[in-house]
Amino acid sequence: MLTDLEGAILIEIGFRQRTTAFKVRQAFKCSPSSDWQGSAGSVYPAIRRLVEKGLVLADAAHDARGTQRLSLSTSGRNSLREWSLDGAAALGIGMDPFRLRAGLWRDLPADQQLNLARQMISGVESSIAALREYSRDQDPFEAAQVELASELQELRLSWLCRWRERLMNPAE
Amino acid sequence: MLTDLEGAILIEIGFRQRTTAFKVRQAFKCSPSSDWQGSAGSVYPAIRRLVEKGLVLADAAHDARGTQRLSLSTSGRNSLREWSLDGAAALGIGMDPFRLRAGLWRDLPADQQLNLARQMISGVESSIAALREYSRDQDPFEAAQVELASELQELRLSWLCRWRERLMNPAE
DNA sequence: CCGAACATGTAACCTGTTACATGATTAC
DNA sequence: GTAATCATGTAACAGGTTACATGTTCGG
Numbered sequence: 001m002l003t004d005l006e007g008a009i010l011i012e013i014g015f016r017q018r019t020t021a022f023k024v025r026q027a028f029k030c031s032p033s034s035d036w037q038g039s040a041g042s043v044y045p046a047i048r049r050l051v052e053k054g055l056v057l058a059d060a061a062h063d064a065r066g067t068q069r070l071s072l073s074t075s076g077r078n079s080l081r082e083w084s085l086d087g088a089a090a091l092g093i094g095m096d097p098f099r100l101r102a103g104l105w106r107d108l109p110a111d112q113q114l115n116l117a118r119q120m121i122s123g124v125e126s127s128i129a130a131l132r133e134y135s136r137d138q139d140p141f142e143a144a145q146v147e148l149a150s151e152l153q154e155l156r157l158s159w160l161c162r163w164r165e166r167l168m169n170p171a172e
Numbered sequence: 173m174l175t176d177l178e179g180a181i182l183i184e185i186g187f188r189q190r191t192t193a194f195k196v197r198q199a200f201k202c203s204p205s206s207d208w209q210g211s212a213g214s215v216y217p218a219i220r221r222l223v224e225k226g227l228v229l230a231d232a233a234h235d236a237r238g239t240q241r242l243s244l245s246t247s248g249r250n251s252l253r254e255w256s257l258d259g260a261a262a263l264g265i266g267m268d269p270f271r272l273r274a275g276l277w278r279d280l281p282a283d284q285q286l287n288l289a290r291q292m293i294s295g296v297e298s299s300i301a302a303l304r305e306y307s308r309d310q311d312p313f314e315a316a317q318v319e320l321a322s323e324l325q326e327l328r329l330s331w332l333c334r335w336r337e338r339l340m341n342p343a344e
Numbered sequence: 345c346c347g348a349a350c351a352t353g354t355a356a357c358c359t360g361t362t363a364c365a366t367g368a369t370t371a372c
Numbered sequence: 373g374t375a376a377t378c379a380t381g382t383a384a385c386a387g388g389t390t391a392c393a394t395g396t397t398c399g400g
Contacts, residue, residue, distance in 0.1 A: 008272060022351050033265035042388050065351050065396045084276040089269050091295045093205035093321050097261050100180060103316040104256040123263045144275040149265050155327055194379050214360045237368045237379050
């Protein structure tokens with residue numbers, strides 16, 4: 001079974017016209033989600049593995065820069081579909097830096113809590129605005145990703161606003 | 173600055189009465205989120221690092237089994253607070269196995285899409301039920317985490333239901 | 345012609361996983 | 373006494389990051 005990085009690379013190659021390793025890296029670097037930094041040390045070896053496994057086809061002909069044009073083999077397309085259908089993996093809760101930290105915030109002094117809530121709210125609003133901006137000129141494939149990322153940030157926003165409310169109205 | 177694993181370990185030791193490395197591992201293993209498997213090879217070295225940095229205090233006296241009682245030093249408590257306040261890290265979008273895969277589902281044949289939507293909906297409902305179950309007999313600290321994890325699953329559920337609706341009523 | 349962007353790759357390092365190894369305590 | 377659980381740890385491996393190294397193409 002593919003790893004998530006390999007799945008993400010196959011998506012870039014097969015569905016988003018990232019036809020070279022370099023373009024895959026660029027896509028990862030520009031992506032609003034910090035899934036992967038797209039470091040050379042991860043992308044090039046991963047693509048080599050995928051080529052060796054026969055999931056990615058690399059044009060033998062490469063120009064003077066060594067650029068290789070990449071595409072998915074049928075087997076790559078099948079592996080990717082199989083990987084995407086793995087319900088247990090898809091529904092896993094995974095690591096969330098916000099969730100991990102949020103529990104600690106309740107132990108801060110009340111005034112610090114209020115400050116922090118406001119700061120985080122403003123941060124998450126910026127992030128939502130940035131996502132909206134990013135989603136312009138993206139293909140429909142990326143749109144689904146951005147939609148879900150935005151909804152995650154909206155969820156955090158709503159959680160933060162409820163927290164702020166409780167801090168401001170401790171009465172009720 | 174602490175890594176997220178180190179932060180999570182300090183939380184277990186300082187706020188959740190996981191007073192030995194073994195108990196920290198158990199907590200990770202039982203956690204509904206798959207943040208970390210709590211493998212011996214990650215937890216013991218990480219705790220050793222934290223002790224060496226002076227963030228965790230380990231009782232010199234250990235019983236015949238070698239059990240060391242752990243606690244946070246003042247410096248550990250400070251580092252943990254600082255780590256928790258890192259807005260950029262907390263608001264990062266991070267990797268989501270669901271988001272990563274969801275974009276591919278639209279390319280499946282319509283009948284497979286409907287099947288998959290139903291399957292995923294049922295899976296996410298089970299997960300929400302399991303979270304509710306798990307949240308019994310948990311400390312208030314864990315409650316915040318479970319609350320946010322549940323809301324993530326509710327978000328996925330709502331996304332999936334919207335998808336299913338669109339599949340069943342392609343008219344509108 | 346020079347700097348920015350394009351393009352590929354390697355090596356040292358860090359950390360997490362798996363599997364293994366060891367032994368103590370407790371409940372039946 | 374013996375199986376499950378408690379408890380700690382190491383070694384081999386895998387994979388990601390950073391930093392480095394190299395060379396090409398293109399725009400001004």
